[in-house]
Amino acid sequence: MIQITETEISLDEMIKRARSKDAGAMVTFLGTVRDDGMERIEVEAFREAALMELEAIQEEAMSRFHLIAAEVVHRTGTLAVGESILAIVCSAAHREEAFSGCRYIIEELKKRAPLWKKELGEKCERWVGQTST
Amino acid sequence: MRIMVLAFASFREILGKERVLFLKESATVSDLLEELAAARPAFKEAAFDDTGTLRDYVLLMVNRKRIDPTQDLSRPLQEGDELAIFPPLAGG
Numbered sequence: 236m237i238q239i240t241e242t243e244i245s246l247d248e249m250i251k252r253a254r255s256k257d258a259g260a261m262v263t264f265l266g267t268v269r270d271d272g273m274e275r276i277e278v279e280a281f282r283e284a285a286l287m288e289l290e291a292i293q294e295e296a297m298s299r300f301h302l303i304a305a306e307v308v309h310r311t312g313t314l315a316v317g318e319s320i321l322a323i324v325c326s327a328a329h330r331e332e333a334f335s336g337c338r339y340i341i342e343e344l345k346k347r348a349p350l351w352k353k354e355l356g357e358k359c360e361r362w363v364g365q366t367s368t
Numbered sequence: 369m370r371i372m373v374l375a376f377a378s379f380r381e382i383l384g385k386e387r388v389l390f391l392k393e394s395a396t397v398s399d400l401l402e403e404l405a406a407a408r409p410a411f412k413e414a415a416f417d418d419t420g421t422l423r424d425y426v427l428l429m430v431n432r433k434r435i436d437p438t439q440d441l442s443r444p445l446q447e448g449d450e451l452a453i454f455p456p457l458a459g460g
Contacts, residue, residue, distance in 0.1 A: 266460050278459075279376060279377055279380070280459075281374070281376050281429075281452060281454065283432065284429060284432045284452065285459075287432060309459060309460075320460065321459070321460050341460055344459055344460050345457070345458075345459060345460045346457070347457070348457060348459045348460075349376065349429075349452075349454060349457060349459075350457060350458065350459025350460070351376060351377035351454070351455065351457065351458050351459070352458045352459070353377070362377050362378050362455060362458070363458040364455070364456045364457070364458040365377070365378060365425060365455045365456055365458075
């Protein structure tokens with residue numbers, strides 16, 4: 236399942252969906268809000284385009300690494316330090332494929348999915364990854 | 369012709385989330401960006417450098433497919449096209 240949501244991520248539910256009798260390994264990745272001197276972040280998505288891109292990345296990962304299942308959930312909205320932004324769960328027959336598939340999904344998501352983060356603090360705010368505007 | 373413009377992140381703060389522009393037939397991506405720059409000086413300052421060149425952190429999609437701003441600004445738009453403008457991606 237691919238999901239972009241304003242509600243809290245349930246890693247347990249994702250793991251349940253990815254479980255399979257053919258899987259010998261499940262790898263999970265949980266991205267969380269790091270304290271870089273701000274109080275919270277806002278996550279924004281070009282929802283329709285991001286879902287299309289995430290589905291393409293999921294299909295590529297499934298095919299390249301022979302995954303049994305790949306789940307991706309990305310949060311949007313306002314998140315506090317420590318909250319989860321992104322969760323990925325990959326299941327495969329063996330750990331190598333599960334690790335590689337999970338790594339592929341996070342790296343491609345960062346390069347290709349139209350999502351943005353704004354750091355918000357008491358005195359300043361800035362869009363992550365942008366030099367100016 | 370009618371073109372839907374979507375803006376995200378810092379460009380949404382300048383242009384608003386979406387707006388419809390009516391352009392002459394055969395207008396290009398570049399024509400549309402110039403129209404936006406003329407209407408919103410803050411967009412002109414954010415998107416173009418002093419020589420009028422599009423800044424390299426301005427990313428574009430036409431109908432939800434990325435285009436290359438170094439090659440595709442002369443691409444003609446079609447009635448009903450959707451152009452998305454946004455800064456570098458930062459998901460995850």
